[in-house]
Amino acid sequence: MNNTFDVMVLGLGAAGSSALYHLSKTGKRVCGIDQFEPPHAQGSSHGQSRITRQAYHEDPLYVPFIKKAYELWDEVEKNSGKQLFLKTGGLMLGSPDAGVIKGAELSARTHDIPYEYLSNHEISKRFPALKPNKDTVGVLEKNAGILFPEECVKVHLELATANGAKIHTSEKVLAVTAGTDMVEVVTGNATYSANKAIISTGAWISEFLPDLNLPLSVERQVLYWFKTNNVHQADIFAPQNLPVYIWEYAPKKMFYGFPDLGDGIKVAHHHVGEPTTPHTLNRNISDEEVEAMQDVVKEYFNLKPEFNYGAVCMYTNTPDERFVIDYHPAHKNIIIASPCTGHGFKFASITGKLLSQLALDSKPELNIDIFSVNRFL
Ligand SMILES: Cc1cc2nc3c(=O)[nH]c(=O)nc-3n(C[C@H](O)[C@H](O)[C@H](O)COP(=O)(O)OP(=O)(O)OC[C@H]3O[C@@H](n4cnc5c(N)ncnc54)[C@H](O)[C@@H]3O)c2cc1C
Incomplete structure (x- = not known):
């Protein structure tokens, strides 16, 4: 050889x-x-799904990269005949001053990405799965969606x-x-x-x-799926009725999630995991962790959450x-x-x-x- x-x-x-x-x-x-x-x-x-979006709240500098990435995912889909991307739209949620709102608007304006700014009433009306409070606004981007990792x-x-x-x-x-x-x-x-x-x-x-x-640090991340079949209108959680979203519920504190792709809605916190290594990673999910996420779902969704299953994954972070x-x-x-x-x-x-x-x-x-x-x- x-x-x-x-x-x-x-x-x-x-x-x-x-x-x-x-x-x-x-x-x-x-x-x-x-x-x-x-x-x-x-x-x-x-873990079944990853959010993709263009109105990048983190920094407009990423937008040329993500635009090119969209073209290349499309090329790979065409070359393989396999579906890699599902367009659901993407909703950034938070107070009008939240980083995800201001940042998404900045990237959208800087790079001509179409978006809509939604009040809490508009959010509830268009996406009945969600329970925004009176201070919540949304930036909705049509071309965001899900990649199947x-x-x-x-x-x-x-x-x-x-x-x-x-x-x-x-x-x-x-x-x-x-x-x-x-x-x-x-x-x-x-x-x-x-x-x-x-x-x-x-x-x-x-x-x-x-x-x-x-200065790279590895962080444990837990993903949770909650069933939606105990709701009268389960289709409010379907991809055509619920976009991917990132919800900044307090300054710099976020959870994010996906519509129901068959196993229930998937939700996760962004960056609250404990430091770990690939060799010491705790792959078990405790009842306390599930209960804490259940409380989040109860507060922000029109759903009585019933845990389906979870998964553990690792972020490798730079400062x-x-x-x-x-x-x-x-x-x-x-x-x-x-x-x-x-x-x-x-x-x-x-x-x-x-x-x-x-x-x-x-x-x-x-x-x-x-x-x-x-x-x-
Ligand atoms: C829970 C979670 C949610 C996320 N959500 C999103 C999201 O919604 N949107 C988004 O854009 N990004 C998201 N990310 C980030 C994204 O998933 C990562 O950026 C990406 O998967 C990192 O890929 P990677 O190739 O660096 O690492 P990996 O995909 O982990 O690949 C590293 C590979 O190296 C191999 N390897 C390691 N050591 C050796 C060795 N000694 N010999 C041979 N092989 C070795 C491993 O087996 C592994 O296959 C998320 C990440 C996590 C963990």
Whole structure:
């Protein structure tokens, strides 16, 4: 077996699977490795659904990336014939001064994204599943919706394989050593060499970059599904009647969620999880956690919540919540991808393309200075 490649992609989650797909289109010899069988439920890219939206409340700087990401998801849908995206619209909810409201409006105005500003009465009338209080307003964006994360990873890997990429799963990378010209990758099964390696190992990434001591922290996140079949009009929770939403119920405190895709409505807090590591992650969900989320659902939805099931996932956070997409500062043949901080999935289609451009020494098609590793050194 020839173990020499132009580019190796280590970690085949959201970012790595997309990078492998884009590399595979160039005709280069490429290989992807993962310790599990992606898509899997051990990292950050599982749980049925991810929000995608363009009126980016976090910062208008993300909008060119998300517009490109939409185009690329569309391309992958067409190339695969699989549905990866469901348009439901997206609703930012909060007081008129809330960051999600002001920020979404700013991005929408800056980048000409159509949106509607809704009063609490309009919210209740149009989305009867929701119970906004009198101070709540909404910014509604038509083109937001849901990406299906497991299917996205699967399709990227299938298309990459069809283009000739080699994929090794259930194979753990144990060491990566950058030489002057080549990178050596040692796994439990073999030793490989490549001109370039992309390290996209999600919550495990710090283990590959001990010399950099990056300020990345891993955070436990719990997702909850509540049944809707005990409601008289269950269709108020259906995707045609309930958009994806992010609700800033107190300054910088948010929960978010999805309409009922068959298992009930999915809801989760954004950023209230305990610090963890992939090796110590508590995958059990306590009764207290379920009860606390049940109270949130009771307060904000017209639903008597009945817990269906939950899932545990990991955010890999940077202090400024921006991603890291860059060359290793000491080794130009290693590319670092840490595109999470709880909002990276929607970008994965363009992230993978940018990573492939870095690996092939082409100029990235968008300016990625905001994701530079140097900001932490
Ligand atoms: C609960 C939750 C909700 C989220 N909601 C949203 C949302 O609504 N919208 C949004 O845009 N984003 C959201 N995100 C963020 C998004 O899901 C992440 O940005 C994205 O999944 C990160 O992908 P990744 O490729 O960096 O990591 P992963 O998908 O975890 O991939 C890393 C891969 O590396 C592999 N790996 C690690 N170590 C090794 C090794 N030694 N050898 C071989 N392989 C290895 C792992 O097995 C894994 O497959 C959410 C994240 C979470 C956790």
